[in-house]
Amino acid sequence: MKFLRTYNQYTDEHLMKLICEKDKKAFNELYNRYAAPMKGYFKRMLWKDNEKAEDFVHDLFAKIIRKPESFDIRRSFKTWFYSVANNMCKNEYKKQEVRKNVSNGLDQIYNVYDTSTNVLNEVTDKLFKEDFEKSLVEMNAKHAEIFVLRHIQGLSIKEIAEVLDLSDGTVKSRLFYATKYLAQLLKVHDPILNRE
Amino acid sequence: MKDIFDLIKEQNYSDLSNEELDFGKELFETEEEFNDLKKFLLKSENVYSIEKVSPKVKEDLDALFTESKSYKKIIIRYAAIAAIFVLGFYIIPFDEVQRDFSKGTTQLADNHELIQKEKQDDKLDKEPMFRSSKSEESKLTKQNEIKSDLAAQEKAVLKDDIVIQEDEDQHQVAIIREAKREVNHSAKPKQLQYDRVEKESEILVGSPSIANENRSAVSDKDGIFLQHQSANKYAVSLKEINLENDECWVAF
Numbered sequence: 001m002k003f004l005r006t007y008n009q010y011t012d013e014h015l016m017k018l019i020c021e022k023d024k025k026a027f028n029e030l031y032n033r034y035a036a037p038m039k040g041y042f043k044r045m046l047w048k049d050n051e052k053a054e055d056f057v058h059d060l061f062a063k064i065i066r067k068p069e070s071f072d073i074r075r076s077f078k079t080w081f082y083s084v085a086n087n088m089c090k091n092e093y094k095k096q097e098v099r100k101n102v103s104n105g106l107d108q109i110y111n112v113y114d115t116s117t118n119v120l121n122e123v124t125d126k127l128f129k130e131d132f133e134k135s136l137v138e139m140n141a142k143h144a145e146i147f148v149l150r151h152i153q154g155l156s157i158k159e160i161a162e163v164l165d166l167s168d169g170t171v172k173s174r175l176f177y178a179t180k181y182l183a184q185l186l187k188v189h190d191p192i193l194n195r196e
Numbered sequence: 197m198k199d200i201f202d203l204i205k206e207q208n209y210s211d212l213s214n215e216e217l218d219f220g221k222e223l224f225e226t227e228e229e230f231n232d233l234k235k236f237l238l239k240s241e242n243v244y245s246i247e248k249v250s251p252k253v254k255e256d257l258d259a260l261f262t263e264s265k266s267y268k269k270i271i272i273r274y275a276a277i278a279a280i281f282v283l284g285f286y287i288i289p290f291d292e293v294q295r296d297f298s299k300g301t302t303q304l305a306d307n308h309e310l311i312q313k314e315k316q317d318d319k320l321d322k323e324p325m326f327r328s329s330k331s332e333e334s335k336l337t338k339q340n341e342i343k344s345d346l347a348a349q350e351k352a353v354l355k356d357d358i359v360i361q362e363d364e365d366q367h368q369v370a371i372i373r374e375a376k377r378e379v380n381h382s383a384k385p386k387q388l389q390y391d392r393v394e395k396e397s398e399i400l401v402g403s404p405s406i407a408n409e410n411r412s413a414v415s416d417k418d419g420i421f422l423q424h425q426s427a428n429k430y431a432v433s434l435k436e437i438n439l440e441n442d443e444c445w446v447a448f
Contacts, residue, residue: 022265039247058253065261129243183236
């Protein structure tokens with residue numbers, strides 16, 4: 001039936017099955033679906049570091065090429081893929097933590113934002129975005145990752161629970177907290193919000 | 197499946213049912229809070245433009261894909277060769293090949309006598325007691341094990357007798373007798389249950405001291421045997437009876 005359908009009609013899981021058979025077109029399709037969202041995810045999770053995000057996208061897809069059979073086709077590809085990506089981020093956090101400790105706090109890797117921006121003078125979408133990202137970074141990582149997965153990456157609560165290996169209830173409560181916290185924090189941008 | 201956040205983004209406060217309002221109670225209590233949340237969610241959803249991934253990433257991945265594909269091809273090729281080799285090993289009748297090979301090189305297969313001898317040797321090999329050594333005997337301790345061994349011996353002896361009668365080749369008869377001697381030799385372990393007989397002279401055909409309702413003495417050209425009739429299998433050559441202090445012990 002493969003020849004009767006175009007690759008964009010296949011499910012992620014079916015594409016993975018074809019990748020196991022070394023189907024290049026299946027890989028291309030999966031890449032087209034996930035490369036950009038995954039870069040966005042990595043970028044948000046890895047301190048807006050564009051280069052690092054691209055490296056991580058490369059490594060993530062390289063895992064699929066090297067060991068496609070590590071994915072269990074009975075599972076949801078999306079949640080599996082985000083789990084792998086999430087674990088990569090956690091490993092990176094650990095690495096950075098070690099580096100930070102070794103450099104005795106002199107490493108400024110976390111300070112990637114320009115805090116000198118005059119929030120009061122610039123009422124733009126850009127400002128909102130910067131503030132929003134800053135708030136995300138400052139927020140507890142446990143809450144931030146759930147917020148990103150739900151509201152930016154578009155995963156459902158159930159999928160997030162699967163990705164992070166948490167209960168639905170925990171995800172829901174963290175998500176409610178994070179959403180309320182950020183909405184409250186960014187209320188200063190009401191004029192921007194109200195402009196719509 | 198839609199959740200409360202989808203409802204907030206898609207509907208107006210006035211459109212929400214009581215159940216939905218109750219469900220969203222943790223997030224908003226008033227219409228104003230609902231609207232603030234709605235605006236925030238819509239804004240944060242659109243705050244990020246679609247990320248563009250550098251074409252270099254895709255190029256590298258394409259190269260990796262091609263590499264892994266060719267690597268897999270090599271593995272498959274080697275696996276196929278190995279599979280053919282293994283299958284060939286099981287399909288080709290190596291016995292015949294070896295025999296043909298021997299025939300072609302040494303001409304030994306033409307010797308009918310040797311083939312027959314080989315067959316006889318194979319038969320003997322199949323009977324484990326024929327190959328038991330003295331050191332192995334000492335390890336036998338359980339009476340029932342030995343009894344079953346004796347039964348196996350008798351089977352072997354009877355079988356061999358048929359072979360002897362059928363075979364006219366004296367050389368092969370000698371081989372069989374040699375084997376029988378081995379059997380009888382191994383058939384006198386000390387752990388056996390013994391029936392005591394006072395003197396060797398008492399062990400005669402039909403002797404009352406050793407013959408009863410369960411066993412009797414029989415003789416043939418190879419000697420005198422004590423046969424256990426209930427089992428109808430046990431036979432011990434009296435030639436191998438252990439003589440100690442003029443007493444004769446017959447092993448069963």
